Amino acid sequence: MFTAPPTLLGDESSRKNFSKIVHWARDNHPFYTDRLKNHNLEIELLQRRDILERNDVFLNGNPETSRTSGSTGIPVRISWSPDKQKIERVVTENFVKQLGGPVKVTQIIHSPHQSRLQSGDGLDISTPIDQQIEYIHRRYQTHQAIGITTYPTNAEHLSRYALDNGLDMSFIKRLGLYAEVLEPDQEKLIRQAFPLAQLWSTYSSQEVGMIAFRCPHEPSFHHLNFRKLGVEILDQDGNAAKEGELGRVILTDYFNTYSTFIRYEIGDLAAPGTCPCGRIQAPALSRLAGKVRGALVHADSRRVPFTSLSVALRDIDGMIQYQVIQNAIGDFELRYVRNSDIMSDAAFKKNVRAVFKAEFGTTQKIKFTREDVIEKGANGKFYASISKI
Numbered sequence: 001m002f003t004a005p006p007t008l009l010g011d012e013s014s015r016k017n018f019s020k021i022v023h024w025a026r027d028n029h030p031f032y033t034d035r036l037k038n039h040n041l042e043i044e045l046l047q048r049r050d051i052l053e054r055n056d057v058f059l060n061g062n063p064e065t066s067r068t069s070g071s072t073g074i075p076v077r078i079s080w081s082p083d084k085q086k087i088e089r090v091v092t093e094n095f096v097k098q099l100g101g102p103v104k105v106t107q108i109i110h111s112p113h114q115s116r117l118q119s120g121d122g123l124d125i126s127t128p129i130d131q132q133i134e135y136i137h138r139r140y141q142t143h144q145a146i147g148i149t150t151y152p153t154n155a156e157h158l159s160r161y162a163l164d165n166g167l168d169m170s171f172i173k174r175l176g177l178y179a180e181v182l183e184p185d186q187e188k189l190i191r192q193a194f195p196l197a198q199l200w201s202t203y204s205s206q207e208v209g210m211i212a213f214r215c216p217h218e219p220s221f222h223h224l225n226f227r228k229l230g231v232e233i234l235d236q237d238g239n240a241a242k243e244g245e246l247g248r249v250i251l252t253d254y255f256n257t258y259s260t261f262i263r264y265e266i267g268d269l270a271a272p273g274t275c276p277c278g279r280i281q282a283p284a285l286s287r288l289a290g291k292v293r294g295a296l297v298h299a300d301s302r303r304v305p306f307t308s309l310s311v312a313l314r315d316i317d318g319m320i321q322y323q324v325i326q327n328a329i330g331d332f333e334l335r336y337v338r339n340s341d342i343m344s345d346a347a348f349k350k351n352v353r354a355v356f357k358a359e360f361g362t363t364q365k366i367k368f369t370r371e372d373v374i375e376k377g378a379n380g381k382f383y384a385s386i387s388k389i
């Protein structure tokens, strides 16, 4: 008899859903029939590499409906059952209803096959910013499109461009941001450039769809979609992380019977929390730090979000763009674009070393690589930090 782990967030119905999908998978899905045969109580965590070793068995003969970006290696191939697709549509519709109903939207997202954008309501994320702005204006004139959906880093670029050129973007009434963590500084800039836009943001993934949405009343909290998804936040030892403490995000999809995810460690960090809004009855996350791959590793093997180092690097005069790659503990590469009129190369490097020392406590090995531009990843997202550990 499999019961839900004590670390599962949610209520009695979550525990029932958890137990149900596990029993179903053991009896009907070859990947789990094999995986769970020697287990009766505790179900071990599912890692990306476990799936990659046997991705065909994991798909169980079902058609691939999407895949992960593969930015850290081979992509995981995913298949959503018709039921899962329907539930995801309903979740999205309910979310849009909460926002006040649908509006015409221009999408600017990664679109490798162009299929999603063929209807002419969007652009690929790689389109130059000036062309994006022109397109947004045109879509407003021809289709009354008053919404934009894109990634936070792209919204940041749009905002900077609009502010630099004194453009009035107040015709945009809704701005949706997903797929990357929205940083407070980005949000400030976006609100300046799009003063009348209602901002929404979700935490979602290719594997399971929407995981959580930002609370419309308390913007530092995200509420979990706990009716369709099991969420656990675990500390280093596998115990439930405390409120406010960053832990590993573990997901169980209750309704996808094609490529079923049970206790899947997605590779993100988040902290559980109790949203004070009192209006949405769902467990919440108080912090969202995004991909572990972007979290840097300290000498004591602690993973920390990139944010504080990032802010310090950004504040170095003349810094235009940067990306930190961690090869090993104490071993970094800084790729950067900077205005060299501001300070000498030696002064710049001294500043950078001081920033790293402040973050890590001791002097770190840093390789400096000067670039003309730092490109986005193959999936159209921008990574300011990449940990190879």
Ligand SMILES: [Zn+2]
Pocket: 215, 216, 217, 218, 221, 223, 275, 276, 277, 278, 279, 280
């Ligand atoms: Zn709330």
